[in-house]
Amino acid sequence: MHKNWFWPVFLIASAVVLIVSQLGLFTLHVSIWSLLLTLILVAALISSLRYLNMPGVVFAIAFLAMIYAQPLGITKLVPWTILGAAVLLSIGLGLLIHPRYQYHYRYHNHDHAHYNQHNHDDVHESTSTINDDHVNLDLSLGNSIRYVHSENFRSADLNVSMAGAKIYFDDADIKEGQATINVDVSLGSLELYLPQTWQLQENLSNSMGHISSTGTPSTAGPGVILTGSVSLGELRIIYI
Incomplete structure (x- = not known):
């Protein structure tokens, strides 16, 4: 089994940096909270670079x-700039x-189960199938693919922060005439793959997003009522 060494090594190195900084061995003095935030941002930057998630890289x-x-000598640049x-x-x-x-080739058997065949690109990401009429996802710091399988889909709450996500709804049926998808995208990207028969009504708040x-x-x-907000991120709707 392939072991992912990045996060263990990063966390150990972060602990060393925290201890050394408190001993006053750094010439640059920063607060403990600034240092913790720096470690989080560096982790987000490395993860975003790995998957070429440009919003995550730029905002980190x-x-x-x-x-x-x-x-850095850039105090003249106000945060809004x-x-x-x-x-x-x-x-x-x-x-x-x-x-x-990754590219996913999807096949359905008689029980509508998903089988994924990966291409030669060795990129690891979280992939799973959700069998629920009410979908709740909170995704951060990584790339994820979710396949929604529902015989009576009603609602979805999708929170994506500093991450990239693809959500497939092509195997979800709406039997009550209407469903709701609520999204909250910040510093990340979300792609929604919807059946062509779904009639989308958008009620989104866009704050410096795309x-x-x-x-x-x-x-x-x-x-389908699409609500929520996109802040410093990207939302793509793809009809399939």
Whole structure:
């Protein structure tokens, strides 16, 4: 079994950095909270670089720049300037460089179970099938793929923070005429794969994010209300 050494080594190194910093062996003096936040941002930066998640990379660097503005000599750049530049950079780089996902070839047996065959790209990510009429997902710091299998899908609450996620709803049936999908995307990217028969009604709050759709839905089918917010992230709706 392949062992992932990154997180154990990173956590051990972080503990060493915390101890050494409190002993006053660093020439750069920062508060314990700034140091903890730095470690979290560095972890997010490395994870985002691994999967080419451009919003995660850009905003991790932006927040690091704000924390260390004084030693970097960029105190004249107010936070809103840095965040504004980060939004433009993340959108621009996101259009040029797409997240590094695996390709999944999906087959259905008589019980509608999913079988995934990965390509030659050795990228590890969280993949699973959800068998529930009410879906609740909280995803952060990584890449995830979820297949929703439901005979009477009713609602979904999807929270994506500093991560990349793909959610497939093509194996979900709506029998009561209407369902609700609520999203909360911040510093990450979320892709929703919806059946073409679903009639989407969008009621989204967009705060310096990017929302787009691909494909054309049919003119008849169950209604789906899409609510929530996108903050410094990306939401893509793909009809399949």
